[in-house]
Amino acid sequence: MDDDPKTEILDATYQALCTHGYANLTLEDIAAESDRSKASIHYYFDRKRDLFAAFLGYLFEKYTDVVDGSTGDTARETLLALLDVLLTDGEDAPDTEFQTAMLEMKAQAPYDDGVRAWFTESDELLSDRIRAIIADGVESGELDERVDPDLSAEFLTTAIQGARTRRVAVGHSMDRIHEVTTRYVETQLVGRDASEVSH
Amino acid sequence: MDDDPKTEILDATYQALCTHGYANLTLEDIAAESDRSKASIHYYFDRKRDLFAAFLGYLFEKYTDVVDGSTGDTARETLLALLDVLLTDGEDAPDTEFQTAMLEMKAQAPYDDGVRAWFTESDELLSDRIRAIIADGVESGELDERVDPDLSAEFLTTAIQGARTRRVAVGHSMDRIHEVTTRYVETQLVGRDASEVSH
Numbered sequence: 521m522d523d524d525p526k527t528e529i530l531d532a533t534y535q536a537l538c539t540h541g542y543a544n545l546t547l548e549d550i551a552a553e554s555d556r557s558k559a560s561i562h563y564y565f566d567r568k569r570d571l572f573a574a575f576l577g578y579l580f581e582k583y584t585d586v587v588d589g590s591t592g593d594t595a596r597e598t599l600l601a602l603l604d605v606l607l608t609d610g611e612d613a614p615d616t617e618f619q620t621a622m623l624e625m626k627a628q629a630p631y632d633d634g635v636r637a638w639f640t641e642s643d644e645l646l647s648d649r650i651r652a653i654i655a656d657g658v659e660s661g662e663l664d665e666r667v668d669p670d671l672s673a674e675f676l677t678t679a680i681q682g683a684r685t686r687r688v689a690v691g692h693s694m695d696r697i698h699e700v701t702t703r704y705v706e707t708q709l710v711g712r713d714a715s716e717v718s719h
Numbered sequence: 720m721d722d723d724p725k726t727e728i729l730d731a732t733y734q735a736l737c738t739h740g741y742a743n744l745t746l747e748d749i750a751a752e753s754d755r756s757k758a759s760i761h762y763y764f765d766r767k768r769d770l771f772a773a774f775l776g777y778l779f780e781k782y783t784d785v786v787d788g789s790t791g792d793t794a795r796e797t798l799l800a801l802l803d804v805l806l807t808d809g810e811d812a813p814d815t816e817f818q819t820a821m822l823e824m825k826a827q828a829p830y831d832d833g834v835r836a837w838f839t840e841s842d843e844l845l846s847d848r849i850r851a852i853i854a855d856g857v858e859s860g861e862l863d864e865r866v867d868p869d870l871s872a873e874f875l876t877t878a879i880q881g882a883r884t885r886r887v888a889v890g891h892s893m894d895r896i897h898e899v900t901t902r903y904v905e906t907q908l909v910g911r912d913a914s915e916v917s918h
Contacts, residue, residue, distance in 0.1 A: 541830075543742060624826040626888035630819050631740075640889045675899045679874065682881025689825035690839045700874045708907065 526564050528554055530578040533571065538617040542624035547571070576638045583642055587649050595657025599676075599705050602650070606680050607698035609687070616687070623688045647677040654709060664711035672709060676701060725763050727753055729777040732770065737816035741823035746770075775837045782841055786848050794856025798875075798904050801849070805879050806897035808886070815886070822887045846876040853908060863910035871908060875900060 532554035540549045547568055551558045565571035590601040609616075629636040651673035657663035679701050686692035731753035739748045746767055750757045764770035789800040808815075828835040850872035856862035878900050885891035 620826065620829050623822070623884075626884060627819065627823040627826050629888045636889065643885060643889045643891065671895070671899045671902065674895050675878065675903065678881035678885060678896045678899075679877050680881065681884045682877035682879065685822075685825060685880045685884045686842060686877060689828045690835065690842045692842065696870070696873050697877045700870045700877075703870065704874065 525556075525560075526574065527578070529556065529561055529564060529571070530575050532556070533575045534579075534618065537621040542621045542628070573634060576634065580638065580642065580645075584645060587645055595653050595660065595662050596705065596710050598653050599650070599657075599709070600702060602653070603676075603680075603698060603701050603705070606646075607683055607694045607701065609694045619684055620688050623685060643677065643681075646680065647673045650676050657709070663709045667709050675704070724755075724759075725773065726777070728755065728760055728763060728770065729774050731755070732774045733778075733817065736820040741820045741827070772833060775833065779837065779841065779844075783844060786844055794852050794859065794861050795904065795909050797852050798849070798856075798908070799901060801852070802875075802879075802897060802900050802904070805845075806882055806893045806900065808893045818883055819887050822884060842876065842880075845879065846872050849875050856908070862908045866908050874903070 529550065532550050535553040536545055536549040539553070540546075547558050547561055550571070551561055554561075561571065565574060586605055587602070590598065590605050592598040592601050625635055626639060629639050651669045654663060654667060654669040654672050658665060658667050658669060679697060683692075683694050683697040686697075687694055728749065731749050734752040735744055735748040738752070739745075746757050746760055749770070750760055753760075760770065764773060785804055786801070789797065789804050791797040791800045824834055825838060828838050850868045853862060853866060853868040853871050857864060857866050857868060878896060882891075882893050882896040885896075886893055
């Protein structure tokens, strides 16, 4: 448990989103996930809107840690580490439930500039990171020189987004898309012969 | 305008979803998009639930027409025709707004068995179709014999889903993912040299 009351409230917001989803989330739900009263939450965050803005900042920090924290000794290893961490089904139910809440939020993005800006930044964070890893690998000669970092980053970012959507909407496992993106990295980017790693 | 009153109501439901989104859609909204009263809609569909079930059937028929209707003389041409029709930004606003309503529905799938079953069937329709086209192409020798139709269908289906999510959530253009999936077909499936079609 974090000692900082604001962080404690944001942790509770995360839990409440997992339990109740995004559409009908109330301050009461958030209070119920913490040891705090609704009044105490109001003391730190004037309006639900302020709390949610802070929550988006908190989430972005966590996502940045995940995206920037996956590293390896080479571009190939770093890419594969990133796919490992982003494309797992996860044993823990809260993760699935949180992805459901995130998809609800994505659907609200066209109606809410703050939410849209958040998803735009997160999307750019991921695609910029993938592009940079690939560009480094091409420059160092580790990846195939014919690879276009922009287009490959586009493909991988879109596949990761699609894996998240399919997981929530149709319960589709992430394992297979993890397998297929890993093979894409090996055959298309690293340039290992397709007979070594069938695609 | 269709003469069949049920189809007319389902057309109005489509329009109302574009205008109001999924979460707060009412029978009044649907009536307002047609020449019918709310009572007349009730005459054909007892409950909102019945109307929505019929609407999902109507949508599935349209989607089947799109997915099965994209054909070419060869597996490559058929795949490219399918990507053309599924990965366009579309000039008309209703299409974007409809995709927004669809993403809202996807986020509701974990809470609604009917919606979930619908997305599961639609997802399978698309991935089965892509898999069958690729398997035909491999069998006829048109596509690279090392291609695994299951894995390639998985990749393309996931990329198409991801393109839809990114378009709604962050306004990301479908043009680039159209370009990159087309190159994937050319280089990975058809097996054209990557220097001919840079990837």
